[in-house]
Amino acid sequence: MGKGLRVTVVDCGPLKLDKGIIMTGASGIVSAPSSVWIIEHPKKGLILFDTGINYNVADPEAAEKHWGPGMREAFGCVMTREDAIDRQLIKLGYKLDDVKYVVLSHMHLDHAGGMCHFPNATFIVQKRELSYAWWPDEWTKIVYCLNDYKDTRGYNFIELDGDIDLFHDGTIKLINTPGHSPGHQAMIVRLENRGLVCLGADTAHLKEAYRNSAPMPYDWSTEAHISSYMKLRTIENAGIPIYLSHDEKDFNEFPKNGEWAD
Numbered sequence: 223m224g225k226g227l228r229v230t231v232v233d234c235g236p237l238k239l240d241k242g243i244i245m246t247g248a249s250g251i252v253s254a255p256s257s258v259w260i261i262e263h264p265k266k267g268l269i270l271f272d273t274g275i276n277y278n279v280a281d282p283e284a285a286e287k288h289w290g291p292g293m294r295e296a297f298g299c300v301m302t303r304e305d306a307i308d309r310q311l312i313k314l315g316y317k318l319d320d321v322k323y324v325v326l327s328h329m330h331l332d333h334a335g336g337m338c339h340f341p342n343a344t345f346i347v348q349k350r351e352l353s354y355a356w357w358p359d360e361w362t363k364i365v366y367c368l369n370d371y372k373d374t375r376g377y378n379f380i381e382l383d384g385d386i387d388l389f390h391d392g393t394i395k396l397i398n399t400p401g402h403s404p405g406h407q408a409m410i411v412r413l414e415n416r417g418l419v420c421l422g423a424d425t426a427h428l429k430e431a432y433r434n435s436a437p438m439p440y441d442w443s444t445e446a447h448i449s450s451y452m453k454l455r456t457i458e459n460a461g462i463p464i465y466l467s468h469d470e471k472d473f474n475e476f477p478k479n480g481e482w483a484d
């Protein structure tokens with residue numbers, strides 16, 4: 223391994239859902255991955271950006287308990303047990319204990335579902351997101367699942383307020399992009415042969431939403447969300463490519479083995 227990062231993406235909860243659920247005013251059925259990025263840092267070990275959907279949701283009966291009645295169908299979740307982050311890591315040859323850090327873009331039910339597999343990791347989350355997830359507003363609480371984190375009070379959290387160069391070595395920068403949720407954050411990674419790449423997470427669900435500055439259902443604040451689109455534009459204008467969690471094309475174009483084709 224060189225001194226840069228290797229980053230791989232996996233789909234920890236494929237969705238087949240009405241486009242209107244992820245982009246206001248849209249219609250038709252879309253396939254959307256639930257992206258989790260697995261990052262190998264030469265000094266810090268294995269880092270996850272998000273954790274996908276909880277393994278219980280793979281089983282329709284267990285999903286009723288974990289997510290609540292009818293939720294699996296409502297969100298068009300078509301995951302199998304093999305899609306969950308624990309199995310994905312093992313399939314790639316890692317052990318769960320290899321994961322030293324888990325960065326959460328936010329704590330919606332398609333991002334915080336795998337927290338339970340990493341009780342010994344350090345979690346990096348925006349302070350506002352962590353407290354909000356425990357007591358969300360009426361209009362967003364359907365997308366926060368307390369079962370994802372009700373047993374994590376004893377976990378090790380670093381609670382952030384704003385942007386930071388995570389390890390102060392220029393490899394991972396966290397950019398606070400609130401709106402979709404109060405403490406949403408995106409990540410910019412520095413890759414050995416590729417330079418800077420932005421993992422935008424749910425700053426927008428789809429590139430189409432971002433291009434049109436479209437609001438999204440379950441947004442905590444539309445105003446803050448649109449401001450965060452502007453933040454993405456500065457990143458894009460700097461020539462840094464952006465990859466979103468649920469955009470199928472972004473997922474397909476991202477390396478599955480840590481290697482970028484030249």
Ligand SMILES: [Zn+2]
Pocket residue numbers: 330332333424467468
């Ligand atoms: Zn999401």
